[in-house]
Amino acid sequence: MTAVNATPDDAPALLRREGRAGHIVLDRPRAINALNHSMVRIMAGALDDWERDASVATVVLTGAGERGLCAGGDIRSIHDDVRAGRAAASAAFWYDEYHLNARIARYPKPYVAVMDGIVMGGGVGVSAHGSVRVVTERSRVGMPETGIGFVPDVGGTYLLTRTPGELGTHLALTGGAVGAGDALLCGLADHVVPSERLPEFTAALAGTDPADAVRRFATRAPEGELAGHREWIDHCYAADSVEEIVDRLHASGDRHAKEAAETLLAKSPMSLKVTLAALRRARELPSLEAVLEQEYRVSCAMLAAPDLPEGIRAQVVDKDRRPRWSPAELSQVTDADVARVFAAVDGPADDGGLRLL
Structure with a gap:
C-alpha cells in the first residue's frame, strides 16, 4: 500500500494507492459518508491527477464504516444555508458536484464503485455513473428527494428514465430504494459481489483488471421485486x-x-x-x-x-x-x-x- 499525501488524516475523503489502483474512500462514517463540498473537490482532484498518472490503471470508490457507501448530499448544510440566506453556497456545491458526476461518467479509466449498504441521492451520483458498479446483498439504492421537498438530481433523472418501462418513474416519485437484484434490473449497477468478499475483491484490483476481478468474485444476482x-x-x-x-x-x-x-x-x-x-x-x-x-x-x-x-x-x-x-x-x-x-x-x-x- 502506498499512501498519497494529498489529504490530511482528518479529511472527509481519503486517497491511497494500492498497486495500480487509486482508492477514494468517503470518510464520514457517522453521517453515512454524506457528501459535502470538500469531498467533491477531493474526488475531482484525484480523478484529474490519476487520469494523467500512467501508473494508475483503475479508480476504486468505497465508503468508510459498515452502514453504506453514501447516504446522499449533506442536506443539513443545505437547510442551514437556505435559512441563513446563503443559498448561493448550496448552488456552488451542486455546480461542482454535477460536474463531478459528468466526469465520472466519461472517465477514461475503469471507475469501480463499491455500492455496499446505503447508496442514496448524491451517493448514486458518484457511483451509478461509473463504468464498473458493484452491489452486495446489503445494498439499498435510491433517490429519496421527493420526501424532502426536492427533486432527483446528480443525473438521477437521466438514470431513472433509462430503466425498463416506468420503473424509474415509480422509484423517482415514491423515493423508494431497491436491493441488488432490482438495481441490476434498473441499470443502476452491473455486478453483485457478496459483502464478505469485498476486501478480497478490492485488494485484487491492485494488479488485476476490473473485468477479471468481477469474473472471479461476482455471483448471480438475487431475484428482485420490481419485475x-x-x-x-x-x-x-x-x-x-x-x-x-x-x-x-x-x-x-x-x-x-x-x-x-x-x-x-x-x-x-x-x-x-x-x-x-x-x-x-x-x-x-x-x-x-x-x-x-x-x-x-x-x-x-x-x-x-x-x-x-x-x-x-x-x-x-x-x-x-x-x-x-x-x-x-x-x-x-x-x-x-x-x-x-x-x-x-x-x-x-x-x-x-x-x-x-
Whole structure:
C-alpha cells in the first residue's frame, strides 16, 4: 500500500494507492459518508491527477464504516444555508458536484464503485455513473428527494428514465430504494459481489483488471421485486399527471399499488409535479450532460421554494416526520407553477448556469 499525501488524516475523503489502483474512500462514517463540498473537490482532484498518472490503471470508490457507501448530499448544510440566506453556497456545491458526476461518467479509466449498504441521492451520483458498479446483498439504492421537498438530481433523472418501462418513474416519485437484484434490473449497477468478499475483491484490483476481478468474485444476482409488478407500474405511471397516476394506483386493485399511492400523497406536491416533468423532459434530452444542466437549473429554482428547507427540517433537523408542504395539495400546484421552475432551462443560459456541453 502506498499512501498519497494529498489529504490530511482528518479529511472527509481519503486517497491511497494500492498497486495500480487509486482508492477514494468517503470518510464520514457517522453521517453515512454524506457528501459535502470538500469531498467533491477531493474526488475531482484525484480523478484529474490519476487520469494523467500512467501508473494508475483503475479508480476504486468505497465508503468508510459498515452502514453504506453514501447516504446522499449533506442536506443539513443545505437547510442551514437556505435559512441563513446563503443559498448561493448550496448552488456552488451542486455546480461542482454535477460536474463531478459528468466526469465520472466519461472517465477514461475503469471507475469501480463499491455500492455496499446505503447508496442514496448524491451517493448514486458518484457511483451509478461509473463504468464498473458493484452491489452486495446489503445494498439499498435510491433517490429519496421527493420526501424532502426536492427533486432527483446528480443525473438521477437521466438514470431513472433509462430503466425498463416506468420503473424509474415509480422509484423517482415514491423515493423508494431497491436491493441488488432490482438495481441490476434498473441499470443502476452491473455486478453483485457478496459483502464478505469485498476486501478480497478490492485488494485484487491492485494488479488485476476490473473485468477479471468481477469474473472471479461476482455471483448471480438475487431475484428482485420490481419485475413482478411491471404490469401495474407501467400502466399507472404512464399517466400524464401526478393526479392521474394516483387515481390509477388506487383503481388498480393491487395492494402494492395502493401503498404506492399513499406514499405519493405523503410527499411534497410541488416536488412530485416537478419531478414528473423533469423525467419526461429528460427522456427527450440527448445526453447525461444535457440532463445535468437541466437538473442544475431546477435544483437552484427549488432552493427558493419553501418545501426544501421544510422537508429537511422534518426529516433531519427536528425529525418529527410531519412536513408542512406548501402548497399542501396536488391540486394546488398549477402547470404554471411547474413551468416557472423550468423557465430558465428553456431560455438562453445565464451566467449562473451549468455548462457541460
